[in-house]
Amino acid sequence: MNQRATLWFIVLLLTAVGLGTAVLRHTVTGLPWLPGEHRDLWLVEARVDFVALGEPVTVSLSIPDEIPGFTRISEQAASPGYGFALTGDQGDRRAEWTRREALGRQSLYFTASFLPEEGPAPGIEESVPEPEPVFWGDAEVTAATDLIAGARSTSSDARSLAREICNRFLAGGQNAALLRARNEDHAGLLDRLMRDAGLSTREVMALTLEDARRRQVLSALLEVHDGRRWLLVDPQRGIIEAPEDLLLWHRSENALLDVTGGRDSRLSFSMIRQSLPAEQIATEQHGDSLFATLGVHRLPIEEQSMFKLLLLLPLGAAAVVFFRVLIGLQTSGTFMPVLIALVFLQTSLLPGLVSFVSVVILGLLMRGYLSHLNLLLVSRIAALIVLVIFIISLLSIVGYQLGISTGMVITFFPMIIIAWTIERLSILWEEEGPRDVLMQGGGSMLVAIAAYLLMKARLVQHLTFNFPELNLVLLALILAMGQYTGYKLTELHRFAALRNRPES
Amino acid sequence: MxxxxxxxxxxxxxxxxxxxxxxxxxxxxxxxxxxxxxxxxxxxxxxxxxxxxPVPRLRFAVDQQHQVNDALRKLAELDGFAIKPAKGSGGKGIWVITGRRKDAFLKSSGASVELSDLSRHMSNTLAGLYSLGGGADTVIVEDLITAxxxxxxxxxxxxxxxxxxxxxxxxxxxxxxxxxxxxxxxxxxxxxxxxxxxxxxxxxxxxxxxxxxxxxxxxxxxxxxxxxxxxxxxxxxxxxxxxxxxxxxxxxxxxxxxxxxxxxxxxxxxxxxxxxxxxxxxxxxxxxxxxxxxxxxxxxxxxxxxxxxxxxxxxxx
The missing domain is CATH 3.30.470.20 (ATP-grasp fold, B domain)
Known part of the structure; x- marks a missing residue:
């Protein structure tokens, strides 16, 4: 009893560890549970054009670091002949191109991809600068004070004050119209209004995201601090709560673009929206996390595809346990059905089934003749292996000549295992008759097909490959089934003769 | 149904x-x-x-291929015997010889087998045809049981x-x-x-x-x-x-x-x-x-x- 308790404990532990790790992997790396999940990714390319003067060139471009509403996935620079480095620290990251000598038109590219985040961006703890004092012109001062006083009266805190100022500014009342008419720079005007109302602000540059746009420029926006976090303010639209289509590119005090050794510098952006499988994004994004190190994605592609098959095997093994222990099907060779199912995975079901059955039947016929030759067992099986290879080659060639490309796929079959299967079935035929051969052969096929259908399912392939720890749950399941002492399904039929037993 | x-x-x-x-x-x-x-x-x-x-009396056992010919000579002198693989299961590979007809041996099923069949059967058995894991086996020849x-x-x-x-x-x-x-x-x-x-x-x-x-x-x-x-x-x-x-x-x-x-x-x-x-x-x-x-x-x-x-x-x- 104690032993059984230990086993159940292990089963529970394995299940908990397997599921727990999978959930953790899902939350940490964002690997999706379901296959085929796609997420939109913005690929943004910044292009710096300038005319070099034949002197040492240094181009320094401000690039985004922490962007509200987006996660940076990757970035790279394309600029032949230039040295490239990412410099700067938090709040002021810069891409820097350098070259000893350049002359004429130059184009430098910087590409980055961004993933829109779900939910509001978390606030970042920063020191907030005190608002600098604002000086208005004579004509403006009344309008500005009026506007601010009105906004203050209909607000309760910094956040609502900012909103009210925006609303009044956009609504275009008398005061706003006057101020707008006297100022070209609306962002700057709004900035001054906010500062005058005692709000901390800073000027930022943002990119409006639109699919397949080229030659876009950054627009000047504003950020206002509401006491807890920075809010993005568009002078055309007001406060932007969730900046889905606004990518904040530059926010530091320093210059956006700094070119020495060149003139006529110009910065433009192009962008496209890409739909990528969520797994790919997750692996790129978390390439250096512990999960990635312990996952199979780090391996070379060739090994990965092998692992893909390998990680499916536990499921096949579990299916065999299920069919033998709970259902009570007979199979020839305990785990041969799993191997056949693996072959079916490579050949697809119908061609695999047809070629497998024909190979076995042809092999059985040849084995029938071999038994007349009075051979020792080992040489008989060896002969059978040679014959099986001949049969398979012949079928492949015939299939190819007939234009059935699937004819070739039967070379995947494990020859030696087929030879043994034929030998066993043949002995079974001689000793127990064709009925048992059909029973065991049919049982094997049934289990193989069931295992194939399971392993073929996209969801299953996705889960076993991306969440290898789920195989621990399968292990727990196998252990649990290993303790099943109840009746098999076939026994319910087998013992049916007892229904009309004599009462004794 | x-x-x-x-x-x-x-x-x-x-x-x-x-x-x-x-x-x-x-x-x-x-x-x-x-x-x-x-x-x-x-x-x-x-x-x-x-x-x-009490068990049926053991005549002899063969565990090497080269002993088969010697065993066949001994069998030729017997009228009835049972040949069994030592590691067989479920009655597989058991031949019961109940009598002789000239050089041929009569199996209990009525079929008649030659000395060469016996030789092949023993070779198969030794090679492990009937043994559980397919490993090397031993042939046992024992006395017939009289029902x-x-x-x-x-x-x-x-x-x-x-x-x-x-x-x-x-x-x-x-x-x-x-x-x-x-x-x-x-x-x-x-x-x-x-x-x-x-x-x-x-x-x-x-x-x-x-x-x-x-x-x-x-x-x-x-x-x-x-x-x-x-x-x-x-x-x-x-x-x-x-x-x-x-x-x-x-x-x-x-x-x-x-x-x-x-x-x-x-x-x-x-x-x-x-x-x-x-x-x-x-x-x-x-x-x-x-x-x-x-x-x-x-x-x-x-x-x-x-x-x-x-x-x-x-x-x-």
């Missing part, structure tokens, strides 16, 4: 399922190290002789044998297996042999089945199976029960034949006895097995004591 029972019904009748047998009885009471003793008929025979358990005439009416071919399940030394269930035309002379129930469940206290027929269906008369000879009665029943059970000490296996199937001249003899042992004995008897093994488990260690140290306990108490369960 496939007839199905509910698991509840089977449990109520105390039927032992394959999984429960493997896990609760074979796994728990049969130490792995003891398996070779019963999986190898030659070793069974040797240890049985050591314990004074007791009391079973003449019930045997179609071959000698009927009696399977007794022995649990922790107590005989718990028994059946007589009769080869039929349908089973091709083999005493294997799933091939069509008749299984006659024997009442544990008397050794008389309790019920009989063929192909898992109840029958009243032998399908080939027509003899009424209800009249089957095994003579010297307690002695036979004692022989079966003594195999417990001999092998140390808690859950054991013993196959016993009754020889006309020598009486009950141990034919072979099985560490994984089948479950169809329950169908033949029309009752499940579980109540008796659980009862024996509840007895604890050794209230009946002698085989005779265990047999009388089985006859007196277990038979009624």
């Amino acid at each position: 496939i007839e199905m029972l509910r698991p509840r019904e089977l449990r109520a009748w105390g039927m032992l399922g394959m999984n429960a047998r493997n896990l609760d009885f074979i796994g728990r009471y049969n130490p792995r190290s003891r398996f070779p003793l019963v999986d190898n008929k030659l070793r069974t025979k040797l240890i049985a002789e050591q314990y004074g358990v 007791d005439p009391i079973f003449d009416d019930y045997s179609y071919e071959g000698v009927p044998d009696i399977r007794v399940i022995v649990f922790k030394g107590y005989p718990v269930m028994a059946m007589l297996r009769l080869a039929t035309h349908a089973s091709d002379g083999k005493a294997n129930l799933h091939q069509g042999a008749v299984g006659v469940g024997l009442a544990l206290d008397t050794g008389r027929c309790a019920s009989a089945v063929q192909f898992d269906r109840r029958i009243e008369a032998h399908p080939d000879t027509g003899a009424d199976l209800a009249n089957v009665a095994v003579p010297e029943w307690p002695a036979l059970l004692e022989l079966a029960a003594s195999c417990y000490e001999m092998t140390g296996l808690g859950y054991l199937g013993t196959d016993i034949v009754i020889d006309r001249d020598r009486g009950p003899m141990l034919l072979e042992l099985n560490a994984r006895p089948g479950l169809s004995i329950q169908i033949a008897n029309g009752r499940g093994l579980v109540p008796r097995l659980r009862h024996v488990e509840s007895l604890g260690a050794g209230p009946h140290p002698s085989a005779a004591g265990r047999v009388s306990y089985a006859i007196g108490t277990l038979a009624a369960l």
Whole structure:
């Protein structure tokens, strides 16, 4: 009893560890549970054009670091002949191109991809600068004070004050119209209004995201601090709560673009929206996390595809346990059905089934003749292996000549295992008759097909490959089934003769 | 229409399922190290002789391919013998030669085989064709068993044998297996042999089945199976029960034949006895097995004591 308790404990532990790790992997790396999940990714390319003067060139471009509403996935620079480095620290990251000598038109590219985040961006703890004092012109001062006083009266805190100022500014009342008419720079005007109302602000540059746009420029926006976090303010639209289509590119005090050794510098952006499988994004994004190190994605592609098959095997093994222990099907060779199912995975079901059955039947016929030759067992099986290879080659060639490309796929079959299967079935035929051969052969096929259908399912392939720890749950399941002492399904039929037993 | 029972019904009748047998009885009471003793008929025979358990007399054994020709010379001088693979299971690879016709040997099934067939059969056996893992095997040649005439009416071919399940030394269930035309002379129930469940206290027929269906008369000879009665029943059970000490296996199937001249003899042992004995008897093994488990260690140290306990108490369960 104690032993059984230990086993159940292990089963529970394995299940908990397997599921727990999978959930953790899902939350940490964002690997999706379901296959085929796609997420939109913005690929943004910044292009710096300038005319070099034949002197040492240094181009320094401000690039985004922490962007509200987006996660940076990757970035790279394309600029032949230039040295490239990412410099700067938090709040002021810069891409820097350098070259000893350049002359004429130059184009430098910087590409980055961004993933829109779900939910509001978390606030970042920063020191907030005190608002600098604002000086208005004579004509403006009344309008500005009026506007601010009105906004203050209909607000309760910094956040609502900012909103009210925006609303009044956009609504275009008398005061706003006057101020707008006297100022070209609306962002700057709004900035001054906010500062005058005692709000901390800073000027930022943002990119409006639109699919397949080229030659876009950054627009000047504003950020206002509401006491807890920075809010993005568009002078055309007001406060932007969730900046889905606004990518904040530059926010530091320093210059956006700094070119020495060149003139006529110009910065433009192009962008496209890409739909990528969520797994790919997750692996790129978390390439250096512990999960990635312990996952199979780090391996070379060739090994990965092998692992893909390998990680499916536990499921096949579990299916065999299920069919033998709970259902009570007979199979020839305990785990041969799993191997056949693996072959079916490579050949697809119908061609695999047809070629497998024909190979076995042809092999059985040849084995029938071999038994007349009075051979020792080992040489008989060896002969059978040679014959099986001949049969398979012949079928492949015939299939190819007939234009059935699937004819070739039967070379995947494990020859030696087929030879043994034929030998066993043949002995079974001689000793127990064709009925048992059909029973065991049919049982094997049934289990193989069931295992194939399971392993073929996209969801299953996705889960076993991306969440290898789920195989621990399968292990727990196998252990649990290993303790099943109840009746098999076939026994319910087998013992049916007892229904009309004599009462004794 | 496939007839199905509910698991509840089977449990109520105390039927032992394959999984429960493997896990609760074979796994728990049969130490792995003891398996070779019963999986190898030659070793069974040797240890049985050591314990004074009667077995068919061993003529000789062949374990090397080069000994086959020598063995064939010896066989040529014999009129009747049985060739068995030492590690065979389920009666596979057993040839029973009952007579001669000039140079040919007559099998119990009536087929005639040549010396060359015997040679091939021995080679196959040595190479492991019939052994469980396909490993090298030994050929055993032993004396024929002369069937007791009391079973003449019930045997179609071959000698009927009696399977007794022995649990922790107590005989718990028994059946007589009769080869039929349908089973091709083999005493294997799933091939069509008749299984006659024997009442544990008397050794008389309790019920009989063929192909898992109840029958009243032998399908080939027509003899009424209800009249089957095994003579010297307690002695036979004692022989079966003594195999417990001999092998140390808690859950054991013993196959016993009754020889006309020598009486009950141990034919072979099985560490994984089948479950169809329950169908033949029309009752499940579980109540008796659980009862024996509840007895604890050794209230009946002698085989005779265990047999009388089985006859007196277990038979009624």
